[in-house]
Amino acid sequence: xxxxxxxxxxxxxxxxxxxxxxxxxxxxxxxxxxxxxxxxxxxxxxxxxxxxxxxxxxxxxxxxxxxxxxxxxxxxxxxxxxxxxxxxxxxxxxxxxxxxxxxxxxxxxxxxxxxxxxxxxxxxxxxxxxxxxxxxxxxxxxxxxxx
Numbered sequence: 001x002x003x004x005x006x007x008x009x010x011x012x013x014x015x016x017x018x019x020x021x022x023x024x025x026x027x028x029x030x031x032x033x034x035x036x037x038x039x040x041x042x043x044x045x046x047x048x049x050x051x052x053x054x055x056x057x058x059x060x061x062x063x064x065x066x067x068x069x070x071x072x073x074x075x076x077x078x079x080x081x082x083x084x085x086x087x088x089x090x091x092x093x094x095x096x097x098x099x100x101x102x103x104x105x106x107x108x109x110x111x112x113x114x115x116x117x118x119x120x121x122x123x124x125x126x127x128x129x130x131x132x133x134x135x136x137x138x139x140x141x142x143x144x145x146x147x
Contacts, residue, residue, distance in 0.1 A: 016113030018048035023097050023105055025121045031090040033125030034132055035065045038093035040124055042101065049104045065089065070135060 021041035029037040039062025046055035069085065097105075109115065 014111070016048070016108050016111055019114045019116050020045045020048045020105060020108055021121065022109075022115040023094075023102065025116065025118060026097060027090060027094055028118075029121040029125045030093045031086045033128045034086075035062060035069065035089045035093070036128035036131060037121065037125050038062070038089065038096075039065075040128070041121065042093070042096065045101055045105070048108075049101075054100065065092075066132075066135075070139065073136065074139075 021044060026038055026041045029041065039058055043055040043058040043062075046052070046058060069089070
């Protein structure tokens with residue numbers, strides 16, 4: 001969008017000042033780095049859209065999802081196809097994106113709003129992986145020391 005068209009558009013609609021995460025960035029980040037990426041990015045988008053209640057609910061759903069995934073990791077057989085986890089939580093994240101944010105994201109972009117770049121999502125993904133493995137390693141160490 002050119003600066004002139006942004007200026008024209010600003011007469012009719014307010015140009016968003018907050019940056020958001022695009023649907024594509026959230027989907028890719030979630031697939032490669034897990035549900036924490038989806039939770040963080042979706043919650044931040046809700047904040048940018050001034051929907052703080054949904055941002056809070058997103059974190060609750062993310063925490064419950066993480067607990068379920070970590071619990072499953074310890075009970076599923078080793079020969080279980082591990083690709084199913086990223087596919088499953090990517091499909092779930094895509095569903096929630098479509099249901100709750102697709103229209104807001106499209107409106108944001110159409111009104112000249114910006115999105116965060118892929119490098120930011122990559123960094124969030126790396127931090128998510130570190131947190132996830134930190135939790136798993138803590139559980140392993142605690143259960144080994146207890147037993």
